[in-house]
Amino acid sequence: MLSNIVKEKIISIVTKDNFEDTKIERLSYSYDSTPNLQSMPDAIVSPRNTKEVSEVVKVCNEFKVPVVPRGSGTNLCGGTCPTEGGIVLLFKHMDKILEIDEENLTITVQPGVVTLKIANAVEEKGLFYPPDPSSMKISTIGGNINENSGGLRGLKYGVTRDYVIALEVVLPNGDILKTGGKLAKDVAGYDLTRLMVGSEGTLGIITEATLKLIPKPETKKTMLALYQDLEAAAKSVSKIIANKIIPITLEFLDQPTLKVVEDYAQIGLPTDAKAVLLIEQDGSFEAVNRDLEKIMEVCKQEGAVSVQVAQSEKEAEKLTTARRSALSALARLKPTTILEDATVPRSKIAKMVNAINEIAEKYKLDICTFGHAGDGNLHPTCPTDSRNHEEMERVEMAFAEIFEKAVEFEGTITGEHGVGVMKAPYLELKLGKEGIAVMTAIKQALDPNNIMNPGKVFAKDSKKRVVVSK
Amino acid sequence: MLSNIVKEKIISIVTKDNFEDTKIERLSYSYDSTPNLQSMPDAIVSPRNTKEVSEVVKVCNEFKVPVVPRGSGTNLCGGTCPTEGGIVLLFKHMDKILEIDEENLTITVQPGVVTLKIANAVEEKGLFYPPDPSSMKISTIGGNINENSGGLRGLKYGVTRDYVIALEVVLPNGDILKTGGKLAKDVAGYDLTRLMVGSEGTLGIITEATLKLIPKPETKKTMLALYQDLEAAAKSVSKIIANKIIPITLEFLDQPTLKVVEDYAQIGLPTDAKAVLLIEQDGSFEAVNRDLEKIMEVCKQEGAVSVQVAQSEKEAEKLTTARRSALSALARLKPTTILEDATVPRSKIAKMVNAINEIAEKYKLDICTFGHAGDGNLHPTCPTDSRNHEEMERVEMAFAEIFEKAVEFEGTITGEHGVGVMKAPYLELKLGKEGIAVMTAIKQALDPNNIMNPGKVFAKDSKKRVVVSK
Numbered sequence: 001m002l003s004n005i006v007k008e009k010i011i012s013i014v015t016k017d018n019f020e021d022t023k024i025e026r027l028s029y030s031y032d033s034t035p036n037l038q039s040m041p042d043a044i045v046s047p048r049n050t051k052e053v054s055e056v057v058k059v060c061n062e063f064k065v066p067v068v069p070r071g072s073g074t075n076l077c078g079g080t081c082p083t084e085g086g087i088v089l090l091f092k093h094m095d096k097i098l099e100i101d102e103e104n105l106t107i108t109v110q111p112g113v114v115t116l117k118i119a120n121a122v123e124e125k126g127l128f129y130p131p132d133p134s135s136m137k138i139s140t141i142g143g144n145i146n147e148n149s150g151g152l153r154g155l156k157y158g159v160t161r162d163y164v165i166a167l168e169v170v171l172p173n174g175d176i177l178k179t180g181g182k183l184a185k186d187v188a189g190y191d192l193t194r195l196m197v198g199s200e201g202t203l204g205i206i207t208e209a210t211l212k213l214i215p216k217p218e219t220k221k222t223m224l225a226l227y228q229d230l231e232a233a234a235k236s237v238s239k240i241i242a243n244k245i246i247p248i249t250l251e252f253l254d255q256p257t258l259k260v261v262e263d264y265a266q267i268g269l270p271t272d273a274k275a276v277l278l279i280e281q282d283g284s285f286e287a288v289n290r291d292l293e294k295i296m297e298v299c300k301q302e303g304a305v306s307v308q309v310a311q312s313e314k315e316a317e318k319l320t321t322a323r324r325s326a327l328s329a330l331a332r333l334k335p336t337t338i339l340e341d342a343t344v345p346r347s348k349i350a351k352m353v354n355a356i357n358e359i360a361e362k363y364k365l366d367i368c369t370f371g372h373a374g375d376g377n378l379h380p381t382c383p384t385d386s387r388n389h390e391e392m393e394r395v396e397m398a399f400a401e402i403f404e405k406a407v408e409f410e411g412t413i414t415g416e417h418g419v420g421v422m423k424a425p426y427l428e429l430k431l432g433k434e435g436i437a438v439m440t441a442i443k444q445a446l447d448p449n450n451i452m453n454p455g456k457v458f459a460k461d462s463k464k465r466v467v468v469s470k
Numbered sequence: 471m472l473s474n475i476v477k478e479k480i481i482s483i484v485t486k487d488n489f490e491d492t493k494i495e496r497l498s499y500s501y502d503s504t505p506n507l508q509s510m511p512d513a514i515v516s517p518r519n520t521k522e523v524s525e526v527v528k529v530c531n532e533f534k535v536p537v538v539p540r541g542s543g544t545n546l547c548g549g550t551c552p553t554e555g556g557i558v559l560l561f562k563h564m565d566k567i568l569e570i571d572e573e574n575l576t577i578t579v580q581p582g583v584v585t586l587k588i589a590n591a592v593e594e595k596g597l598f599y600p601p602d603p604s605s606m607k608i609s610t611i612g613g614n615i616n617e618n619s620g621g622l623r624g625l626k627y628g629v630t631r632d633y634v635i636a637l638e639v640v641l642p643n644g645d646i647l648k649t650g651g652k653l654a655k656d657v658a659g660y661d662l663t664r665l666m667v668g669s670e671g672t673l674g675i676i677t678e679a680t681l682k683l684i685p686k687p688e689t690k691k692t693m694l695a696l697y698q699d700l701e702a703a704a705k706s707v708s709k710i711i712a713n714k715i716i717p718i719t720l721e722f723l724d725q726p727t728l729k730v731v732e733d734y735a736q737i738g739l740p741t742d743a744k745a746v747l748l749i750e751q752d753g754s755f756e757a758v759n760r761d762l763e764k765i766m767e768v769c770k771q772e773g774a775v776s777v778q779v780a781q782s783e784k785e786a787e788k789l790t791t792a793r794r795s796a797l798s799a800l801a802r803l804k805p806t807t808i809l810e811d812a813t814v815p816r817s818k819i820a821k822m823v824n825a826i827n828e829i830a831e832k833y834k835l836d837i838c839t840f841g842h843a844g845d846g847n848l849h850p851t852c853p854t855d856s857r858n859h860e861e862m863e864r865v866e867m868a869f870a871e872i873f874e875k876a877v878e879f880e881g882t883i884t885g886e887h888g889v890g891v892m893k894a895p896y897l898e899l900k901l902g903k904e905g906i907a908v909m910t911a912i913k914q915a916l917d918p919n920n921i922m923n924p925g926k927v928f929a930k931d932s933k934k935r936v937v938v939s940k
Contacts, residue, residue, distance in 0.1 A: 103708045103817035126714055148657045159655055161664075162632070177904040182815035184845030185629055185885035187618045187668050188893075188900045189927065190909050194631075194664040198657050215714035218757075238573045244596055244685035284757035287688075345652040347573035375654030415655035423658075430658045434647040438916060439660050445915035446908060457659065 002042045002087070006063045010045055010087070013055045018046040018093070029088045032073035032080040033135075034422060035336050036386045041068065041082035046090040050168060050176060050207040053089070057205060057451075058174035060087065066454050069201045071112060071140030075147055076339060077420025079200050083455040089205060091142055097121055098208070104182045105213045106165065111142025111206050115149075118211070128216040130157035133416070134324050142206050148198030150416030152320070155374035156248045156282075159416065161197045168208035169196055172447040182210060195442075200418055201453035203446050217282035220248065221292055222316035223309045225299040226273040230254060230357075232303035233275035234350035237373045239298045240279075241346060245291050249280035250374025251323050254353070257330065257368040257381070264329035265322040273305070277373065278323050280316075326370050326379070333383035336392075340399055342406035343415030346376040355405045356380045363398040365391075377415035403429060424459040472512045472557070476533045480515055480557070483525045488516040488563070499558045502543035502550040503605075504892060505806050506856045511538065511552035516560040520638060520646060520677040523559070527675060527921075528644035530557065536924050539671045541582060541610030545617055546809060547890025549670050553925040559675060561612055567591055568678070574652040575683045576635065581612025581676050588681070598686040600627035603886070604794050612676050618668030620886030622790070625844035626718045626752075629886065631667045638678035639666055642917040652680060665912075670888055671923035673916050687752035690718065691762055692786035693779040695769040696743040700724060700827075702773035703745040704820035707843045709768045710749075711816060715761050719750035720844025721793050724823070727800065727838040727851070734799035735792040743775070747843065748793050750786075796840050796849070803853035806862075810869055812876035813885030816846040825875045826850045833868040835861075847885035873899060894929040 002010075002021070011019045020026075021043040031038045042065070047053045060067045066086025073080045082088055091112030098108040100122060107122055107129065115136040122129050132151035133139055139149070145167075150159045166180035179193040180186055196203060227233040237250055253261065255274050262269040270276065277299070281291045296307045310316035331337040344352045353369055356378070360367035371379040380402055384395050403413045403426045413419075413426045428436050440458065443450075472480075472491070481489045490496075491513040501508045512535070517523045530537045536556025543550045552558055561582030568578040570592060577592055577599065585606040592599050602621035603609055609619070615637075620629045636650035649663040650656060666673060697703040707720055723731065725744050732739040740746065747769070751761045766777045780786035801807040814822045823839055826848070830837035841849040850872055854865050873883045873896045883889075883896045898906050910928065913920075 101817070103712050104815045105711060148661075150655045150657075154655055161661065171904065171908065175904045175907070177908060178902065179905065181880050181882060182817075183813055183882055183885070184816075185620045185624055185813055185842070185847045186882040187620075187884050187886055187888050188882045189889060189897055189905060190673075190912060191618075191631065191661075191664045191668055192905065192908060194661045198661055203660075215716060241575060242573050246685060284754055284760070286756040287754035290754070343653055343655055345574045346654075347571070347652075372655070377655045410651050412651060412653055412656040412658045414658050415653070416657055418657050419659060427659055432648065434641065434645045435649065435659060435662065437645070438641065438647060438662060441915035442660060442912055445911035 002065065003063065006059060006065060009059045010056055013052050014045055014047055018048065020044040029070065030082065032075055032078065034076055034078040034081060035338060037078045037081050037421060039081055039083045040085065041088045042085050044088045044090055046092050048093045050170065053170045053205055053207050054174045054176055056089070057170050057172065060451050061173055061449055064449050064451060067205065067451050068453050069142065069146065069205050071143035072138045074135040074139045075143060075418060075420065077418040077422045079147060079418050079420035079456060081421065083421055091140065094207065100125060101182065106182050106210050107213055108208065108210045109141055110208060111140060113141050115139050115141055115144055122213050123216060126216050127213040129163065129211060129213055131160045131163060134327065141209060145197055145206055145209055146199065146201050147418040150372065150377060152249045152251060152372060154372055154377065155250055156246045161194055163212045164193055164197050164209055165212050166210035167193050167196055167206055169204040169206055171204045172449065172452050177204065200420060200456050202443060202457050203452060218284050219288055220280060220282040221288050221309060222280045222319055223292060223295070223307060224319060225277040225279065225304040226270050226306040227275045227303065228273065228305055229303055230275045230353060231350045233277055234353055234373065236277060236299045236302040236304065237349055238347050239302055240295055241374070243294060243298055245294055247279050247281045247291070247295065247374060249278065251278040251371070252373035253323065253326070253370040254368060256366065257326055257370040260329045260333065260368065261322050261326055264332065265325055267318045267322055269322060278319055330368060330381050330383055334385050336384045336386040337381060338384060338395055338399065339379055339381040340402065341377060341379055341415045341417045342402050342411060342413060343377045344406055344409045344411030346374065348409040348411065349373055349376055352378060352405065352409055356402055359398050359401045363394040365394055365398055367398070376411065419457045421456060424457055427457070427459060472535065473533065476529060476535060479529045480526055483522050484515055484517055488518065490514040499540065500552065502545055502548065504546055504548040504551060505808060507548045507551050507891060509551055509553045510555065511558045512555050514558045514560055516562050518563045520640065523640045523675055523677050524644045524646055527640050527642065530921050531643055531919055534919050534921060537675065537921050538923050539612065539616065539675050541613030542608045544605040544609045545613060545888060545890065547888040547892045549617060549888050549890035549926060551891065553891055561610065564677065570595060571652065576652045576680050577683055578678065578680045579611055580678060581610060583611050585609050585611055585614055592683050593686060596686050597683040599633065599681060599683055601630045601633060604797065611679060615667055615676055615679055616669065616671050617888040620842065620847060622719045622721060622842060624842055624847065625720055626716045631664055633682045634663055634667050634679055635682050636680035637663050637666055637676055639674040639676055641674045642919065642922050647674065670890060670926050672913060672927050673922060688754050689758055690750060690752040691758050691779060692750045692789055693762060693765070693777060694789060695747040695749065695774040696740050696776040697745045697773065698743065698775055699773055700745045700823060701820045703747055704823055704843065706747060706769045706772040706774065707819055708817050709772055710765055711844070713764060713768055715764055717749050717751045717761070717765065717844060719748065721748040722843035723793065723796070723840040724838060726836065727796055727840040730799045730803065730838065731792050731796055734802065735795055737788045737792055739792060748789055800838060800851050800853055804855050806854045806856040807851060808854060808865055808869065809849055809851040810872065811847060811849055811885045811887045812872050812881060812883060813847045814876055814879045814881030816844065818879040818881065819843055819846055822848060822875065822879055826872060829868050829871045833864040835864055835868055837868070846881065889927045891926060894927055897927070897929060
């Protein structure tokens with residue numbers, strides 16, 4: 001509960017209209033897209049500009065009130081769940097595209113802009129903002145930056161981090177920090193821009209961002225390769241890249257995922273295949289055609305039973321839309337869906353998929369696997385039921401083993417979803433105690449009162465998934 | 471001076487052969503490529519592996535001895551000058567390429583490997599490591615990472631930071647931190663990899679790095695556009711990019727630079743032109759040809775008096791080699807050469823070049839300007855004589871104004887050379903007191919004894935260039 005003095009101070013900054021603390025409002029913001037995780041905030045505050053954010057944060061810092069920034073709450077790691085109460089900072093008013101600069105190829109936005117709106121706005125000008133998290137129709141750029149979101153095009157084009165070139169950030173003490181600029185090169189001091197990207201709201205509140213754009217590629221083509229052997233599909237992935245081709249998209253779906261997606265999307269996907277690769281390439285017409293021919297050759301060499309190029313943009317669109325719906329499709333199966341994003345070097349994908357299947361069998365669970373095979377970013381997904389405590393314990397043990405395997409294969413516990421609450425207990429697996437110590441030192445130096453999204457990234461004690469221990 | 475106990479401890483770690491403290495050795499490492507900056511180290515230590523680095527750092531931390539890591543000392547900001555004494559850590563033994571991984575497209579190296587050796591080693595395998603600082607024949611990758619070096623290809627391919635995906639770092643307390651991995655996606659915790667890149671040795675000692683590679687482009691072409699009007703050249707730069715073409719290289723040389731370079735390289739450069747653009751594009755044959763045609767059209771529209779494509783690889787090589795020799799050529803003119811790297815958004819290049827010329831005139835100095843126009847990274851260069859104190863004062867005032875102008879145009883005080891000693895007094899201009907405060911907090915949190923390259927990045931007091939105040 002906020003004290004009356006805090007409440008009054010915040011209202012005096014943002015006005016009554018932008019302060020909510022009714023039970024129903026608090027309930028609405030007590031969870032995000034993470035299964036089985038809920039915690040009530042004390043209030044929801046919707047600032048209208050950076051100055052208001054700064055003033056609200058100053059009050060919170062003085063009275064040690066947690067601040068949880070929130071876009072659309074699409075994240076899957078509990079990153080925007082107010083686990084320690086405090087205020088949820090909502091960016092519904094700060095949702096403007098401020099500028100598209102065609103000379104410097106940049107777009108400057110407020111944090112509340114929906115990602116797809118950015119993609120569409122720049123496309124109209126012949127430009128391209130590559131990061132495309134599956135949730136881009138709903139997610140906001142502020143959330144994308146805080147989580148360093150990936151997407152289907154990460155293989156060729158990188159992730160959100162690779163496009164953020166300047167930030168305005170309200171620091172825990174309320175100071176307003178400006179980093180970077182419309183600059184291709186800037187080595188003036190530590191890379192604070194990229195320190196903020198992916199810090200999950202634990203170091204400051206992003207209030208404005210300038211993103212790098214690139215020219216829209218001339219053309220794009222999509223193809224589907226079918227396999228009766230999972231390993232052959234995985235091997236094709238490394239083989240394509242070892243042939244010096246970097247496709248824009250190189251997605252993998254195993255048979256269980258394929259069946260569920262087809263059932264959901266009904267577009268005639270080949271559900272008798274054991275695995276499929278969805279491959280896209282963009283660039284100049286000639287280069288795309290040459291790459292596609294080479295890819296086709298590699299896939300066939302590696303044992304693909306069929307390789308087909310989408311004959312129209314509509315057909316291609318259908319395929320990628322189906323892939324993007326994988327989580328929604330899987331979520332229809334059972335009440336609870338645990339989707340993870342263990343990531344390995346792409347040369348280890350075959351091994352990792354096999355390991356996931358063995359772990360699923362060991363714990364008697366259904367785990368479907370799909371994901372961004374080209375960048376080794378897999379999404380093992382378990383449809384389950386959180387009311388079944390016995391099964392949930394097996395789920396927990398299975399995912400713990402999956403994370404351990406990923407790290408054993410020189411991978412990571414999270415490729416694009418973030419640490420949040422859910423993976424905090426596993427972070428040390430990846431970073432070692434040295435990495436945790438460095439992060440802790442930085443966090444304490446910048447946010448000594450621990451008001452910025454507390455309870456996230458840094459584990460409190462156990463190595464258990466919160467989803468189970470609750 | 472090192473105490474006997476420190477000396478003995480370090481020798482017991484690295485052996486006598488790898489410890490030097492004779493006057494002649496200390497003198498050899500008392501300066502780097504920065505003009506007019508010299509300071510004696512207490513000893514030069516050459517560790518043979520990470521464990522030795524860690525043990526040496528532990529001793530230094532216990533006894534509060536400064537540690538200055540050094541590759542080839544090619545930097546221009548005083549980054550490797552031991553301004554506060556202590557030990558220079560030399561990586562002559564840690565100079566191996568450890569692995570080229572063709573499946574994951576990575577190379578893993580020790581810090582002492584010369585940059586060109588990396589470029590050549592991967593090219594043999596059909597791969598490409600894009601960052602190409604002008605000093606790449608001599609500079610080491612450890613230095614490149616510490617300074618986040620740029621180069622001629624930054625416009626299209628980015629800088630060193632964009633290729634570092636994993637690091638092994640010895641922290642100030644001697645702990646060994648491992649960040650990242652052979653991973654296209656990794657959001658497990660703060661981006662410590664990129665915090666280390668460009669931190670100029672002030673946060674830790676890099677002992678191993680994994681770099682991302684890309685497939686070698688099919689072809690590359692080079693052209694030269696001549697102008698009788700400096701502004702027309704600058705405008706061509708923004709216009710090319712506004713036409714959705716991102717060349718690999720887009721270099722600018724003004725007439726004074728051109729004359730000096732021709733005098734040095736003797737390859738028949740058109741010294742009667744007021745400015746030239748050196749333009750390179752790579753990619754598929756068809757795309758490169760199309761881009762070149764379009765670029766030619768734009769340059770002519772903007773008033774180029776001549777545009778010529780190099781007819782052979784040899785001719786192209788000559789042109790880029792001439793460009794790379796600009797600093798060496800200018801350095802022949804006078805005893806002291808002050809080369810800076812003020813950087814602006816590319817839309818502001820014409821304004822910035824004009825401003826530099828006005829400032830040169832105001833202070834009655836010769837300032838030649840060349841640089842990476844495509845990314846707004848200019849190198850205003852003043853041939854001068856440090857023994858002429860009156861002139862040096864004018865040089866100092868001129869460059870202070872140049873930095874102020876760059877920041878006024880939303881640029882930065884350094885695009886690729888780093889802050890070091892030379893630009894520390896100007897850093898606040900760019901970052902504000904908030905940025906300096908965040909950096910200071912991080913530095914103190916990780917290196918409380920301030921042993922890591924002390925006196926760099928963080929200004930002590932004045933706003934003067936050290937080159938003058940000494």
